[in-house]
Amino acid sequence: MSLIDPLSVPQLAARYPRAPGRVRHTLTGHRLLGYDALAEAARAMPPAHVETRVGNAVDGEGFRKVEGAAPPDETIAAGGTLPQWTMLRYIEQLPAYRALLMELLGELAPVIGPATGAPRDVKGFIFISGPGTHTPFHFDAEYNILFQIAGDKIFAAYPPAPPFLDLAQREAYHRAGENMLDWTPDFAAAGEQHLLGPGDALFVPHAAPHWVRAGDQPSVSLSVTWQCRTSRAVADALRLNPLLRRVGLPPFDPARRRSAPWVRAAAGRVGHRVGLL
Incomplete structure (x- = not known):
């Protein structure tokens, strides 16, 4: 059984790599992406790669780590109900998850390969977000597909250009890794908003600024990122x-x-x- 709905692949080909594009997937209920499996993954990973942040930050300055909270694996196993955001960073270091990422990209190779070449520096991130959790405006200097596994969220994507992203901010990222961006209310109506539910996935172009907000239920998402020669x-x-x-x-x-x-x-x-x- 395919992990990516073959009928949605041509839709992505029409958008990749310059514009956000949706696909459908069959990862909902996958054995590696349930709460118990994710809690086990959190225990197997280096503590520095499992981080929890506040769920109500309005900007990058407020998007601080939660200190003194319950161990992340316990909150994940409990179903991600707390109003906070937990990330498993570099999930590809676990062999089973690495195989899953490569299988997903393999099914998308007919789209990715002709446009940008074979994916390089493949990385994986899993987000367990409590109800209403807000990820502030930021950008990532990589290609990304976000697979929604449980719950729903709004993902708002913006063009990687001024006024949303300027040259100084790009340079700051490559100099010091800073990816949070300033937000102004004028930006609210300019983003391309996508409501993602279980079975939905969204391709996000390289360096496209975005913000994300979880819905009324706990959310689980898998993000697969990569680079290309360009x-x-x-x-x-x-x-x-x-x-x-x-x-x-x-x-x-x-x-x-x-x-x-x-x-x-x-x-x-x-x-x-x-x-x-």
């Missing part, structure tokens, strides 16, 4: 920008140029190796 080149070119400014040359801006910055990327890798960046 996205790696973009990252290398962005790291070169500070040096270019110092010598009076214009920086690379992905929002202004869609073609891959191969020469700048190569220079950025060399600069990093010799300690200039």
